[in-house]
Amino acid sequence: MAETLVFQLLNAMVWSWVLALLALGLTLVFGYLDIVNVAHGALYAIGAAVSWWIIQATGAPLGGFLLSLVVAPIVVALIGIVAFQTTLRPIEKQPPIYTLITTFGLFFVLQHALFLIFGGAPRSVDLPVATLIPLLDRTYPLYRILMACGAAAIIAGLWYVLHHSTYGTWIRAVQQNRDVATAMGIPARQVTLVVFAAGCGLAGLAGVLAAPVLQVRYDMGIDIIIDAFIVVIAAGFGNILGTIIVALIYQLVQGVMVMMVTPVQGKVLALSLVLAWVLIRRKGLLEREKRR
């Protein structure tokens, strides 16, 4: 029992960082641009698929994986830039519901484009690091720990950029008052584009990190994006620290619950807790809408 508990806690902590990374892209784009990016899940899947292609092309699980950590987010960010300029820029001054509907359409376009190119069957990605760590009387994949560390490092880097760099100051200035920021000489149009591209790039990065654990499939974004939205809503859009904490709690609850009840009951309980949290704290979309 104690061993199982240790493993569940470890798992929850590991997976929560990947979930937080994915959720962070969502919260960044909404928190700073007021865009609810439903296409985030499709961008995550594209990141994973690009990773698969690179690893296949190079024939080196580790080398290909490291290369894809650089290339995949760039590819996904470029897709995000094209999508932003062609579909979101024309409606950027409209209420968020417009962007929600637009990105919903984008989700289908991107997902089905990936389906046409990648096919419907899942593909396996070898673990870049196949080492198993002995832990109690079991083993645990080293890659999972490295994956969590990687996600945590990316999140920390993003936080640093947002709070300790000139560009981060510009981003926050545009978020607070775009007109004043523009008057101060901040290139607001460029900043919004960069933030959107960064959010998309984060989705692509999460896809690369998750691919060796989850396998790659064109519709892999559907299920995980639901968890990401749950985390973001419970944490409050734009709240980086809250996103990390909620992702951790959400995973911990599910992990511990399955020791006592069936997996489905565990999922129901975890979702019920999140729902109760949202109802009690009201730190979600609604409160931000009121402030505006």
Added chain:
Amino acid sequence: MSKIAKYKSTRRQFLASAAAATATFSSLGAPHVLAQSKRPIRIGSTQDLTGALSPDGTWNDRAVKAAVKKIMADGGIDGRPVELFVEDTETNTQTALRKFRSLVLQNEVDFVIGATHSGHNIATAPFAKELRTPYFASGTALETTTDKGNRWIFRGVNNIRQQMKAMALVAMEKLKPRYYFVGADYAWGRSLVKESKAYVSERGGKIIGETFIPLGTQDLSAYMNNIRPDEFDTLVLGMTAGDGMRFLRQAHDMGLTRKVTIVGNIAVTTGSNVPDLGPGADGNWYTTMYPRRAEYVPAALREFDDYYRAAIGVTSEGTDKDTGRAANLPYSFVAWQAVHMIKHVVEKAGWRTRDDHPKFIQALEGLALKASRDFPQGDWSMRAEDHQIVHNQYIERIDGDQLKVIATVDKSQLSYPPENDYRKERL
């Protein structure tokens, strides 16, 4: 004279009346019958062309189209051309129902070939009855031909009970007797576990435990931590492609697959080349309806198999000849054979219009046909009571980068007492 004249007059009148009657009849009923008999036979096909089961749907679609092409090249069905109407269900049951109704009511199709998705099959069954349209199910959940079926639905593939019985027969003979069961938490996964457990218990196997995992769960390790591989020898896996592959990947990463043999349903491998299944798949056993590699097809069926593979563009290795991706032979043959079943039964029953559907259904009930180019899977029989086909089943094992047949289970071992007798329903 007058009598003769009268007689002649009467005869003329008779002939005139007869001609008029013929003309009148011709202008009313006869052209209708004539037109109906010349009208193409319309076959509808609802397939999961997009969405989660698209690897199944795209191959089913290819098989249906190839079968219609072949039949047209051979002169049609009973000399009549075939018109095919294809609809995409988007792997969504509500869409599947809407498309089924549209095919019947707007396109006026005579028969419908359904998808591999059991949810679609079960949901469509009452509508097939209501709209009086024979429906050919391709999914394998047991309920389709038990309490959820009716006289208007036929299944041309062994159901999950028959498939897992085949697996249990071979596994209990060749593997150690302690079993653990993992299933996706929905009808098909639960059905697979239930049927497997029944046959394993019946043959003296020991059931160690079971776990059902919600569909679409990404990180499965939380559930795997509750599974102790030192307590059992064989893990029965009731998951399909996406979930199943994630399980195999993560089970391997967590060290689970090194200690136990995983057995399951071929649905895990659908559309995937063996290397794509990952290291967790090596040594797995799968129950299947159709060997992936032609070299494992029984000699008596080789000619038919060669023809079928060529018709749908599949190599002897079981891959798409254009892309090199794995074909979905275990399910696509069901669609191919369904089109040919329609042909054979229409011709046997003398079916001409939708009014003849009762004759069609009665002719298919209890029908048994031999292997041929039309039925490359082998001999089969359609049980009259529950409209469930019975055919041979294979057990394949993954060795390196190949799926190898390690056992063939004869159809005589896969029958079971029918739970329903649809013949009691009036047509």
